[in-house]
Amino acid sequence: MLKIGPYEFQSRLLLGTGKYPNMEVQKQAVEASGAEILTFAVRRMNIFAPNQPNFLENLDLTKYKLLPNTAGAKTAEEAVRIARLAKASGLCDMIKVEVIGCEKTLLPDPVETLKAAEILLQEGFIVLPYTSDDVVLAKRLQELGCHAIMPGASPIGSGQGIVNPLNLSLIIEQATVPVIVDAGIGSPADAAMAMELGADGVLLNTAVSGAADPVKMAKAMKLAVEAGRLGYEAGRIPKKRYATASSPTEGMSVV
Amino acid sequence: MELVINGESIQVPNEVKTVSDLLAHFQLNKKIAIVEVNLTIIPKQQYETTTLCNGDKVEIVHFVGGG
Numbered sequence: 001m002l003k004i005g006p007y008e009f010q011s012r013l014l015l016g017t018g019k020y021p022n023m024e025v026q027k028q029a030v031e032a033s034g035a036e037i038l039t040f041a042v043r044r045m046n047i048f049a050p051n052q053p054n055f056l057e058n059l060d061l062t063k064y065k066l067l068p069n070t071a072g073a074k075t076a077e078e079a080v081r082i083a084r085l086a087k088a089s090g091l092c093d094m095i096k097v098e099v100i101g102c103e104k105t106l107l108p109d110p111v112e113t114l115k116a117a118e119i120l121l122q123e124g125f126i127v128l129p130y131t132s133d134d135v136v137l138a139k140r141l142q143e144l145g146c147h148a149i150m151p152g153a154s155p156i157g158s159g160q161g162i163v164n165p166l167n168l169s170l171i172i173e174q175a176t177v178p179v180i181v182d183a184g185i186g187s188p189a190d191a192a193m194a195m196e197l198g199a200d201g202v203l204l205n206t207a208v209s210g211a212a213d214p215v216k217m218a219k220a221m222k223l224a225v226e227a228g229r230l231g232y233e234a235g236r237i238p239k240k241r242y243a244t245a246s247s248p249t250e251g252m253s254v255v
Numbered sequence: 256m257e258l259v260i261n262g263e264s265i266q267v268p269n270e271v272k273t274v275s276d277l278l279a280h281f282q283l284n285k286k287i288a289i290v291e292v293n294l295t296i297i298p299k300q301q302y303e304t305t306t307l308c309n310g311d312k313v314e315i316v317h318f319v320g321g322g
Contacts, residue, residue, distance in 0.1 A: 016320075016321060016322030017320040017321060017322075018319075018320040018321045018322045019320065019322075020320065026320070039321055039322055040318040040319065040320065040321050041318070041319050041320065041321025041322075042289075042316050042317070042318060042319075043316060043317065043319045044261040044262070044314065044315065044316055045261070045283070045286070045288055045315045045316060045317045047260060047261065047281045047283060047315055048281070050281060050282040050283050050286065054286070054287070054317065054318070054319070055319075055320055056287060056317075056318045057286070057287055066318070068318060068321075069321055069322070071321055071322075084296055085289045085291065085296060085314075085316055086289070086318075088289045088296045088298065089287060089289050089318070090299065091287070091318075156322070157322075183322075203322075204322075205321075205322030206322065
């Protein structure tokens with residue numbers, strides 16, 4: 001069970017809703033993923049296209065929790081403004097704080113992220129900051145009262161997987177709130193690895209929406225997250241330098 | 256009356272007096288939208304009582320796909 005603030009979830013896979021080939025594929029992918037938390041962005045509406053289909057409006061909101069992000073913000077002030085707009089919808093009180101500090105790498109601005117998180121916590125939001133895999137920053141965000149910490153595995157949309165497993169495992173080890181590995185996941189193996197490291201969840205988008213078959217990949221990610229978690233809970237064997245026979249060494253007279 | 260909606264100067268008919276009227280005018284009243292007037296978020300309950308003036312800066316935003 002994944003607990004974030006007052007909420008409980010069966011699924012440990014959080015899914016982004018951007019960049020799907022079409023809305024039908026998106027709908028099926030969301031279902032196949034088993035995700036209960038879906039991220040969204042807040043953007044200006046095209047007021048001249050009232051009939052433009054909107055994924056959120058076709059979603060059974062009793063089945064999903066919305067996790068709007070503050071993507072587009074470059075400062076704490078902008079992130080806070082976007083978060084307030086999202087909450088004013090009356091549909092959500094969770095917010096993924098995302099303050100980008102570098103256009104090329106889309107890596108988060110740690111100072112602005114910290115500032116935004118502090119303000120939003122004071123305003124009663126359930127705050128999930130997207131952060132780099134900096135161990136001390138993760139600790140500082142946790143001390144502020146953030147409800148989960150979301151370190152990136154590698155740059156957003158890069159599909160490079162977990163480039164610094166050591167930092168991630170250190171963040172996980174010290175955490176007293178859920179750690180959700182966010183961004184950079186490319187394959188089911190990456191998602192399973194994050195979970196085997198002890199992450200409480202994985203948030204991904206492009207790995208599914210950009211796959212040749214997003215629906216199949218959504219299911220693969222669901223299974224990978226479950227497998228990784230089970231493996232973590234089961235406790236893997238230590239690595240040894242030499243072989244250890246799996247078959248008994250007694251009663252070998254027949255050979 | 257001229258309003259700046261989502262950064263664009265737009266003429267709206269004189270019948271548009273409130274946020275509620277504005278949304279109805281653009282047939283957006285059934286959409287999941289959030290409205291900000293001059294940087295102040297307008298709660299849904301106040302759509303009918305929030306009047307708009309010439310030159311007001313209105314933002315009408317919604318949720319779109321994102322990660």
